[in-house]
Amino acid sequence: MDQTEQQDDDYGYNLFPERNSGKFQKGSIAESLFTFNHKCQVMLQFAMETSPYAKLLLGAMKSSGCAVYKDRHFSCEDCDGTVSGGFDATSSQIVLCQNNIHQQSHMNRVVTHELIHAFDHCRAHVDWFNNFKHLACSEIRAANLSGDCSFHNEVSRFNFGLKKHHQECVRGRALRSILAVRKVSREEAEKVVNEVFDTCFNDHAPFGRIPHDKKDAKFAYRDFENRDRYYANL
Secondary structure (H helix, E strand, C coil), X not given: CCHHHHCCCXXXXXXXXXXXXXXXXXXXXXXXXXXXXXXXXXXXXXXXXXXHHHHHHHHHHHHCCCCCCHHHHEEEECCCCCCXXXXXXXXXXXXXXXXXXXXXXXXXXXXXXXXXXXXHHHHHCCCCCCCHHHHXXXXXXXXXXXXXXXXXXXXXXXXCCCCCHHHHHHHHHHHHHHHHHCCCCHHHHHHHHHHHHHHHHCCCCCCCCCCCCHHHHHHHHHHHXXXXXXXXXX
C-alpha cells in the first residue's frame, strides 16, 4: 500500500500521545518523580539484564551493527489504554507504555516483542510506512517469537485446545496489531497476513527456533552465545 493511499493515516502515533506532545522534557525533575516512569525504568533494566529473549535480541542486534542503548533506544511514556508498547521507526526507538505495564512478565514480553521489530528494522530495512507486507511480516514474527502466544499466556486468556493453536494465535495477534496502527479494513489486513504468513512464521531469526517458553529461550540464548566456538574449532 503506498503512502498516497494512506495520507490520512497517522500510522498509530495517536496511541502514543507523548511522542509529539512535549508534556515534559525527558530527564526532567517531573519525570524522575513520576512513579509510573520510575517503575517502568526499573522493570526495563531488569528485562534487559535477565530475560533470555531480550538478551539474545540485544546480542544479535549488536552483532548486526545496531547496538541498543537503554537511554537512547527506549522511552517510557503514557499511552492510549489499548496498547502496551510500540516501535517508532522514525527515531529507531521503542516506546514502553508505563501506564499499562505493571508486571515484570508483561514488561519482558513487550520488550521482546518490540526488540523483534527493532531487529527486523536493522537487518531487513523494513519499509514500515509504504509496504504493508513488510509490516505484516514483522508483526507475525513478533507474535511468533516473543512468547505472546506461549501456552501459559494463552491459558491465562482462556484460549487453548485448538488444532494448530499457536499458528492461529500468531495470526490473530498480528492482525490485531496491524489494525491498531493502520486505517485499513479487516479483510485487507487478513489478505496481507495470509499472503506472507508461511514465510514469516518460519523465519525464526535470531532465535533459530520458536522459543515457546523461557526454557526454550534460554537454550536459544546459549546457542547464540556459543555460536563462534564451533567455527573456531574447525
